[in-house]
């Protein structure tokens with residue numbers, strides 16, 4: 001039960017999963033969440049750090065796509081300059097649009113990874129699609145009730161992630 005929610009990797013920020021790391025774990029395609037993973041909700045466009053990271057992945061042949069539950073207006077504008085394969089209103093944690101993005105990238109389950117900030121949306125969607133997941137903490141972690149409730153739910157999942165990593169050492 002817990003297994004499907006435990007991320008395969010956890011980084012403090014998206015660009016800490018750099019080209020060298022992704023190559024070392026056999027990744028050729030990255031499916032990206034946008035909101036609070038690459039930029040906070042209130043940033044309509046990707047910043048220079050996002051573009052630099054995407055370029056560094058492209059340089060080693062890693063392809064990227066966007067799969068977001070946000071609406072088309074948000075994602076189309078964010079992706080305008082990037083021109084990545086992109087799905088809005090994607091319905092994560094369902095796998096449908098993750099699989100579509102993977103087909104756009106021309107990658108397989110073994111060499112595709114999904115990166116996002118939500119355990120019950122992004123990590124679950126990746127595992128439903130049979131691919132690995134990188135979790136990053138949300139860039140802007142609003143302290144409203146719902147967010148605090150979700151963080152509380154996530155605690156056993158992150159504990160399990162740390163336990164597994166301790167075992168690997």
Ligand SMILES: [Mg+2]
Pocket residue numbers: 033034035036037116117118
């Ligand atoms: Mg998000």
